[in-house]
Amino acid sequence: MKRASELDRLDLRMLQALQHDGRITNKELAEKVNLSPSACHQRLQKLIQDGWVDGFIGRINIDRLCRPVQCIATISLGSHAPDTFRFLEQRIEAIPEVMEAWTVSGGCDFIVRFICSHMTRYMELSNSLIQMCPEISNINTHVILKESKKFRGYPVDELMNPKGL
Amino acid sequence: MKRASELDRLDLRMLQALQHDGRITNKELAEKVNLSPSACHQRLQKLIQDGWVDGFIGRINIDRLCRPVQCIATISLGSHAPDTFRFLEQRIEAIPEVMEAWTVSGGCDFIVRFICSHMTRYMELSNSLIQMCPEISNINTHVILKESKKFRGYPVDELMNPKGL
DNA sequence: TACCAAACCGAATTTTATTCGAAGCAATAA
DNA sequence: TTATTGCTTCGAATAAAATTCGGTTTGGTA
Known part of the structure; x- marks a missing residue:
């Protein structure tokens, strides 16, 4: 199993895409990260299986x-x-x-x-x-008077590439 | 478009299932609520289109x-x-x-x-x-020292059927 | 009872997911 | 430099799911 530092750029982009749309199809995801559907599928399964993805939730209004x-x-x-x-x-x-x-x-x-x-x-x-x-x-x-900002996923870029380091 | 009070038991069960697993297939969802895949599909599209579902998020670890x-x-x-x-x-x-x-x-x-x-x-x-x-x-x-409870979806039952009313 | 609209179903079709063998690629050792 | 190895990718084949659509059922109403 990979360690966090071994996740490559594609893995991170996949995770970000999944944060943004948890129901994205494998085919669309593959296009987004420039992989063939089969390669993307294999990576996605591995990301889920290895626990990088915690689950998928539908947000109801x-x-x-x-x-x-x-x-x-x-x-x-x-x-x-x-x-x-x-x-x-x-x-x-x-x-x-x-x-x-x-x-x-x-x-x-x-x-x-x-x-x-x-x-x-x-x-x-x-x-x-x-x-x-x-x-x-x-x-x-x-x-609570108002939900000023709803959770829309973690800021992966900011967290993984902190400024000034 | 339906109003909230017009959503029936099946709609609510679908929303709850989607909260629990946003990537559930239409086929599985249909089984869960005892509908044919085609009928379930039609309902799901309408729920999304009418804004009852706010989006799908992949939770990353x-x-x-x-x-x-x-x-x-x-x-x-x-x-x-x-x-x-x-x-x-x-x-x-x-x-x-x-x-x-x-x-x-x-x-x-x-x-x-x-x-x-x-x-x-x-x-x-x-x-x-x-x-x-x-x-x-x-x-x-x-x-934050610890995330004691993570968001896992709204308690639809408790909210829609409050005790003592 | 007859009619209507809404929802449902099953079959047919289209699209996507999944599997699998072969090929590419990078790192390593001979 | 050249083999070897392990990992990733790709594309084709297959399986499964999504989507469409015509016909039917259902529930309410005149």
Whole structure:
């Protein structure tokens, strides 16, 4: 299996193309990177098999389906014992309405993004977290007014070829 | 074009399947929702064409490609004039290293998620924001230690069939 | 019951995916 | 320089999937 430094220009261009359109056909992808369909197919299978690609998701237009309440909560713990972290992390992960969550350093310990059918539901969820984890010292809720920038893939160029190095 | 309330059970199941695997074949999707491939194909095209699906993204395993620094910044403004908001929002959007950004209410005005090749680059970016927008009163940086939960699609069931209604 | 529109189905056709053997290419050792 | 080796590519053949289309079913309505 290749290491990251062994991925060549074609591999990276394929990954970028897949980020941009996860449903691109192998034939189109091959044209885009100037390979024959068979060679491209072999590379693509290998990229997926070796875990460079994490999966493909169809993004649904959730705001057209319903009018959800979205919140970002910053959670602070009183105790920083590893067990406490793990426990809360697992509980957070298990909540379907949690879309993303991060363990962070800075002014708090977790940052969690929720999407809920209504505000009361969000309150239920945050209350349940407080109840099941008394070590939580603070939850600060930020209601999302607008998604200013949606995730559209990682900036592979900037990350792989950082300026000034 | 259908309205949200006119999407039936099959449409929703298709959207959920696409969230889970954006590269699922039409044939597999048809089996999953108990339709003939042709009927499923027609529905899928219509769902995409009518904008229920926002696009397809291949998720790449960025931590295998490099060792990026990821941060979440909370930004507060001194002036809440609409022009100030719009200006900063546009500048934030334009930064390739900004993966996601939200306008929020609560203890701050924007929450922004960065991915950078190294910490110095992050500092450059946050400094540049402060320079170009003097109305920023505070930026609080949270370094991401761990992605506790990755986005895996919206909880369609919970959002469309909220408990207690 | 008769009619209509929408959705579905199955078969036919077109396009794409997948497989596979042969050829090209670069690095290495003789 | 010349063989050898391993890896990648290519193109053709085959398998599978997508797409189209005419006919049928279905559900609602007059």
